Amino acid sequence: MTEHSHHPAGHHAPVGEAEPDFTERHATSAAQHQHHGHQGHDGADDHAVHSHGQHAGHSTAMFKDRFWLTLALSVPVVYFSPMFGHLLGYVPLEFPGSSWIPPVLGTVIFLYGGQPFLKGGINELKTRQPGMMLLISMAITVAFVASWATTLRIGNFDLDFWWELALLVAIMLLGHWIEMRALGSAQGALDALAALLPDEAERVTDAGVETVPVSELRQGDVVLVRSGARMPADGTIVDGRAEFDESMITGESKTVLRAEGDPVVAGTVATDNTVRVTVTAVGDDTALAGIQRLVAEAQASSSKAQALADRAAAFLFYFATLAGVITFIAWILLGSLPEAVTRTVTVLVIACPHALGLAIPLVIAISTEQAAKAGVLIKNRIALERMRTIDVVLFDKTGTLTKGEPEVRDMATVDGGAADELLALAAAVESDSEHPVARAIVRAAQSKNLDLPPAAGFSSMTGRGVRATVDGRTVQVGGPALLRELGLSEPESLAASTREWMGRGAAVLHVIDGDRILGAVSLEDAIRPESRQAVAALQSRGIKVAMITGDAQQVATAVGAELNIDEVFAEVLPADKDKKVAQLQARGLKVAMVGDGVNDSPALARAEVGIAIGAGTDVAMESAGVILAGNDPRAVLSMVDLSRASYTKMWQNLVWATGYNVIAVPLAAGVLAFAGIILSPAAGAVLMSVSTIVVALNAQLLRRVKLNPSQVR
Known part of the structure; x- marks a missing residue:
C-alpha cells in the first residue's frame, strides 16, 4: 500500500521531530531480537555455585543428598548422646554397643556430610582467605577430635560433642542447600520455560504447511501458530491477530493483543486465534535465550553485600581463633587443664557461623x-x-x-458536527494506508466500534495528504500544506482548538469534504x-x-x-x-x-x-x-x-548472626564464670540453631514484598 506522505511539516513539526522514533521502531521491529548473545546453561548449578565461593565445585543436588542422609544419621546420634539426654531429662536406651552409636555414626557424618566444608576450609587456607568454610571446618574438626578424646577417655574431659557435630553438619548442609536452591530457582524457572518451547513448528511453504523440528527454522521462514500453541521462535506477525500470554517473559498475567507488524517472542502463547509469523530470531538469538544468559550473569556477578558477608566471616574466624587462644591460656593460668580444653573447644564450636552462612546469600538469592x-x-x-x-x-x-506511536488525542468539528462521524470518515479514507498515523486514526475508530463507510480510489499526495472517494464524495485528510493548496482557511471556531493542540506539540490533520473543512483531529505520542x-x-x-x-x-x-x-x-x-x-x-x-x-x-x-x-x-x-x-x-x-527491603533484611540478618557470636563466644569462654554464669556447650549449640532458624525465616519475609507492577502503590 502507498505510505502516507501527507503529515505536514508545519502543524506536524513538533511530533515530526519525534516521528523518526516511530519509524525506527516499526522499521527495526523485525530485527529487534537478533542482538541477543547466549551461553549454554545446562550447568545451572555451576552458575549458582560460582556466585558464592563457598560452594565451588558442588551442586544443589549434592548438598540435598548429603543433608538428608546426614539428618537420618543424626537422629540416633542425638538420641543416644548422654549430653543431649541430660539436657532434655531422659535416659537413652542401653544395650550392648549402644554407647558406640554416636561415635561411629558421628564419624560417618564428619567424613561424609562434612566433606564439602573440610575441602572448602583447606582451599581457604591455601589461598590465605579465611572465611565461612574454614570456620565451619574448624568447628566440626574440633568437635570431632574432642568427642573421640572423650569417648576413648583420653584425659579428664567431658566433651561429648557427637550430637552437636551431627546437628552442626546437618544445619550447615541444609543452609547451603536452601541457598543454592534459591540461587538457582530463577535460572531453573527459565530453563523450565525453555523446556516448554515446542519441539516442532508448522512452517508455511509454497506447497502448503509442513511440520519441521524447531531446530530447522531459519530467519525469514513463515510459521503458522495455532490457538493455544507456543511461539517456536521470535518473529513478527504477518497475518492475523491474537491475544498472547506473555506472563512467562514479563511476569504480567494479562494477555496482550498482537496484530500484523507486531513482534512476538519465543515461548509466548497465542490464546485465541491462529496467526502467521515471519521468524526473525531462532535458538540462542531469541529474547528468551538472552534472558537466560542475563540471569546466569546475575548469579555469577559479584555483590558488595556478599563481600560484606565474606568479610564478616573472616572477622569471626580471627575473633574465634583469638578468643580460643586467650580462653585456653586464661584457664591454664587458673590451673585447670580440663576446663581450659573444655572452654576452648566450646568457644570454637559456638563460633561457627551457622546464621552468617545464610544471612546475606539467602537474601540475595530470594531477591533475585x-x-x-x-x-x-x-x-x-x-x-x-x-x-x-x-x-x-x-x-x-x-x-x-x-508508547512510541501516535494516538488520536482530540477531535473538533465545524458547525457542531458529530465528532464520531468525523472520525469514521477520516478512518475510512486512511484505512488503506499502513502509516503509523493512519493506523492510529483507524485504531481510534475501531476502539469506539464505529461503522466505517466504504471508501474507494485511495491515493496519496506527496507532502500534502491522502484522498479517497466516500459515498460519491471526494474526502481528503491532510495538514497545512493541503489547506494552502486548496486555498482554504480554518474557521475561527476550529482554529482555537488547533492552536491549543499545536501549543502542546500535537500533529493536526484536517478532514475536508470537497472544498469544505469538516473538522480536525490531533495526534500525539501516546502516554x-x-x-x-x-x-x-x-x-x-x-x-x-x-x-x-x-x-x-x-x-x-x-x-x-x-x-x-x-x-x-x-x-x-x-x-x-x-x-x-x-x-x-x-x-x-x-x-x-x-x-x-x-x-x-x-x-x-x-x-x-x-x-x-x-x-x-x-x-x-x-x-x-x-x-x-x-x-x-x-x-x-x-x-x-x-532494594530497600533486601538491604534491611541483609543488615538485620548480619547484625543478628554476628551479634550472636560476639556475645555467645565470651560467655562460652567463661568471662562471667566468677558470677556463676557459664554457657554450656549444649545450651550454646541450641541457641546457635535458633539463631540460624531466625535468619532463615527473616530472609523468607522478602517474599511478601509486592512486586507485580499492578499492585504497586
Missing part, C-alpha cells in the same frame, strides 16, 4: 528470584543494592513513558497509562522524576506537565544523553536511567543504575545493570521496594 518472577531481570546485583540510594529516576520519553502511577509512586517514596527526550520543547513540556514530572530535558541528541546524566550527578544526585535500549547505552552506563525497559528492544545490552522484561515503567518501583 522474586525479581525474575516479576519480570525484573537483575543482571548485576550491585545495581539492585544501589537502587535504594537513588535520588532521581531519569526516564527516556519515547517508548518508556510513552502509557501506567506512567502516571509510576511517577506519582516514585515521588511518594521521596525520589525525583526527570524525563529526557529528543523531541521539541513544547512536546516534552506537555508530557512533563501531564505526568507531573519534576524536571524535563528536551531536544537532547542521543549522543548527549549521558551528559545530562552527568549534570544531575554533578548536582550531587544519584541517578537511575531508564531507557529503551536502542540509543541510550552511554547514559545507561554512566548512571549509578542503568535500567533497560522492554525485552523486545535489546535485552542483551551490556550497559544496563537491570532489564525490565515488560514495558511497564511501574516495574522500576519494584526495583526500589525490593
Whole structure:
C-alpha cells in the first residue's frame, strides 16, 4: 500500500521531530531480537555455585543428598548422646554397643556430610582467605577430635560433642542447600520455560504447511501458530491477530493483543486465534535465550553485600581463633587443664557461623528470584543494592513513558458536527494506508466500534495528504500544506482548538469534504497509562522524576506537565544523553536511567543504575545493570521496594548472626564464670540453631514484598 506522505511539516513539526522514533521502531521491529548473545546453561548449578565461593565445585543436588542422609544419621546420634539426654531429662536406651552409636555414626557424618566444608576450609587456607568454610571446618574438626578424646577417655574431659557435630553438619548442609536452591530457582524457572518451547513448528511453504523440528527454522521462514500453541521462535506477525500470554517473559498475567507488524517472542502463547509469523530470531538469538544468559550473569556477578558477608566471616574466624587462644591460656593460668580444653573447644564450636552462612546469600538469592518472577531481570546485583540510594529516576520519553506511536488525542468539528462521524470518515479514507498515523486514526475508530463507510480510489499526495472517494464524495485528510493548496482557511471556531493542540506539540490533520473543512483531529505520542502511577509512586517514596527526550520543547513540556514530572530535558541528541546524566550527578544526585535500549547505552552506563525497559528492544545490552522484561515503567518501583527491603533484611540478618557470636563466644569462654554464669556447650549449640532458624525465616519475609507492577502503590 502507498505510505502516507501527507503529515505536514508545519502543524506536524513538533511530533515530526519525534516521528523518526516511530519509524525506527516499526522499521527495526523485525530485527529487534537478533542482538541477543547466549551461553549454554545446562550447568545451572555451576552458575549458582560460582556466585558464592563457598560452594565451588558442588551442586544443589549434592548438598540435598548429603543433608538428608546426614539428618537420618543424626537422629540416633542425638538420641543416644548422654549430653543431649541430660539436657532434655531422659535416659537413652542401653544395650550392648549402644554407647558406640554416636561415635561411629558421628564419624560417618564428619567424613561424609562434612566433606564439602573440610575441602572448602583447606582451599581457604591455601589461598590465605579465611572465611565461612574454614570456620565451619574448624568447628566440626574440633568437635570431632574432642568427642573421640572423650569417648576413648583420653584425659579428664567431658566433651561429648557427637550430637552437636551431627546437628552442626546437618544445619550447615541444609543452609547451603536452601541457598543454592534459591540461587538457582530463577535460572531453573527459565530453563523450565525453555523446556516448554515446542519441539516442532508448522512452517508455511509454497506447497502448503509442513511440520519441521524447531531446530530447522531459519530467519525469514513463515510459521503458522495455532490457538493455544507456543511461539517456536521470535518473529513478527504477518497475518492475523491474537491475544498472547506473555506472563512467562514479563511476569504480567494479562494477555496482550498482537496484530500484523507486531513482534512476538519465543515461548509466548497465542490464546485465541491462529496467526502467521515471519521468524526473525531462532535458538540462542531469541529474547528468551538472552534472558537466560542475563540471569546466569546475575548469579555469577559479584555483590558488595556478599563481600560484606565474606568479610564478616573472616572477622569471626580471627575473633574465634583469638578468643580460643586467650580462653585456653586464661584457664591454664587458673590451673585447670580440663576446663581450659573444655572452654576452648566450646568457644570454637559456638563460633561457627551457622546464621552468617545464610544471612546475606539467602537474601540475595530470594531477591533475585522474586525479581525474575516479576519480570525484573537483575543482571548485576550491585545495581539492585544501589537502587535504594537513588535520588532521581531519569526516564527516556519515547517508548518508556510513552508508547512510541501516535494516538488520536482530540477531535473538533465545524458547525457542531458529530465528532464520531468525523472520525469514521477520516478512518475510512486512511484505512488503506499502513502509516503509523493512519493506523492510529483507524485504531481510534475501531476502539469506539464505529461503522466505517466504504471508501474507494485511495491515493496519496506527496507532502500534502491522502484522498479517497466516500459515498460519491471526494474526502481528503491532510495538514497545512493541503489547506494552502486548496486555498482554504480554518474557521475561527476550529482554529482555537488547533492552536491549543499545536501549543502542546500535537500533529493536526484536517478532514475536508470537497472544498469544505469538516473538522480536525490531533495526534500525539501516546502516554502509557501506567506512567502516571509510576511517577506519582516514585515521588511518594521521596525520589525525583526527570524525563529526557529528543523531541521539541513544547512536546516534552506537555508530557512533563501531564505526568507531573519534576524536571524535563528536551531536544537532547542521543549522543548527549549521558551528559545530562552527568549534570544531575554533578548536582550531587544519584541517578537511575531508564531507557529503551536502542540509543541510550552511554547514559545507561554512566548512571549509578542503568535500567533497560522492554525485552523486545535489546535485552542483551551490556550497559544496563537491570532489564525490565515488560514495558511497564511501574516495574522500576519494584526495583526500589525490593532494594530497600533486601538491604534491611541483609543488615538485620548480619547484625543478628554476628551479634550472636560476639556475645555467645565470651560467655562460652567463661568471662562471667566468677558470677556463676557459664554457657554450656549444649545450651550454646541450641541457641546457635535458633539463631540460624531466625535468619532463615527473616530472609523468607522478602517474599511478601509486592512486586507485580499492578499492585504497586
